Amino acid sequence: MQGAAARAQIKALVTDFDGVHTDNTVLLDMDGREFVRCSRADGMGMEMLRVRGVKLLVLSRESDGVVAARARKLQMECVHNVKDKLPVLDDWRQRNGLSWQELAYIGDDINDLECLAASGLPVAPSNARPEVKDICKIVLQSAGGNGALRELCDHLIERELVSEVLD
Template sequence: PHDLARARALAPLLDPSPYPTRTDVDAVVLDFDGTQTDDRVLIDSDGREIVAVHRGDGLGIAALRRAGLPVLILSTEQNPVVAARARKLQVPVLHGIDRKDLALKQWCEEQSVAPDRVLYVGNDVNDLACFGLAGWPVAVANAHDSVRAAARAVTTNPGGSGAIREIAAWLLGPTLTVPTDVSATPTK
């Protein structure tokens, strides 16, 4: 643990940019609960779950797709709300996944994307295995302490409050347009 703490203290000296840019990333993989939501769930009297999402996050995801970045929602929850949100965003979803790390690895192989070129967004301990695979593990501001500690970057916005929009701005700029230096570069 002491060596890890030292390594984290030295990392900013070797990695001058604390946030990735479009040239650093070939795909974006998003957890759902706690990253696209505030991690709360409302349950009605019939047992149906309801969550709130941030419209700015949807705008950010649409911009990432327009920029040619493959985007995937990867969730342990087997819930119709996850699938419904993915449909609305026109993003593929893998949900009800027990081993997210294995699913991420397989998806990367299918997409011909190197895991070290993946930005993975998570918030809780079940995301840590994926953090070990992804080149850009990102935690939302309100993530579990161990997840923030393992992340390469942490958003200023909490999950469900524009964190995904913030990440899209890291990659595409605040106007969410593809920078001209990478727009001609084909993505995988």
């Protein structure tokens, strides 16, 4: 489809973890192990982008291993325990040969503001902080941990902002 190819622009989706993959709730057992709740629908959305050749990265301040475990399950690259996200994101972007305009970023809190402002498509789940929503081009109807990522993936595909499925 000629029109779709002309519109396709997003080649990477970078996600925060807490408040995006999760609803920001953490459960602790008596040994201090953390548990979070994620939406399986988000996993299908990530798969739909991956088969279209979209690069996927989880970039999180969180240090707990649950972040890396979920990223592995979704077959996403993961960099976590990051205090200053923008330099790490810029390095990843350059190593992957991406322009800022080809990058969508979804985050929910103030530590995502710089990455959101730099990205070509800044996105917030409905549960994001007001100052985050204010700078985003898209504010989703769904909250983090409740299908926000799937909603974003569907949006990118339906509006032909990502390439067609590769053979």
